[in-house]
Amino acid sequence: MLPGGRPAPSRTLPARASMAKSVWVRPMFDAIAPRYDLLNRLISFGMDGRWRRRAARAALRNGPAVVLDVGAGTGDLAFELHRQARTTCHVIALDFARAMLRVAQERASGTRKPSLWPLVGDALRAPLRDGTVDAVITAFVLRNLDNLDAAWQAFARALRPGGRLVILEMTPVRTPAFRACFRIYFHRWVPLLGRLLSGHRSAYVWLPRSVDAFPPADALAEHLRAAGFADVQFERMGFGTVALHVARKPDGARG
16 A cells, blocks of 8 residues: 555556456556666667657658657657657657656756657547647557557547558567567566566566557558558568558548
């Protein structure tokens, strides 16, 4: 129990798969926030920075003025957007984990990042007016959402017609030989490393489980097309462990 009578964050995965992910994912991310960036670098062998640079480049292709970063976390992607932007780019950093956004704000303090707007909120119910952003970008977030169809609706609602959607996410490995090796690393070594460095027993057990249960890259592209997005494209990176999807809200589309 924490001060004020609040329950301490759970350090075990929920017994019931039907439990809403947000109920236990939020405190999990709050708990690992201090070591989140370090673990990302170690687990990805330093490649995650390169993936985020490519995602930011895709989001900035049409020179957006306002970008919504969904699940912004500690701000890695938001800061990368500012680094690459050639014109003024306002980034709305949306996350439901306050501790993650606090890290982002601490990183931004004293730096020349004037257009980072932290916003605590749910990815599926962002407190924004319809059609207010030029691009929506999200990195390693979709696996933690309860409803992908609701996510597509929320992203489309926030985007202006013609706006871009950029998704960076882990994807199940296709190649049988590499899949076997990666599974040993991802299911055995990553949880051990995560537990040792973050002190949280379940956060990095959830990571491989969530990837196993997530649609592969080609199926995710079909999800986006079925939801009404146009010009859907994707590429695999990181030896097929990560996929970058880019799509567009059709001109004239509403909501």
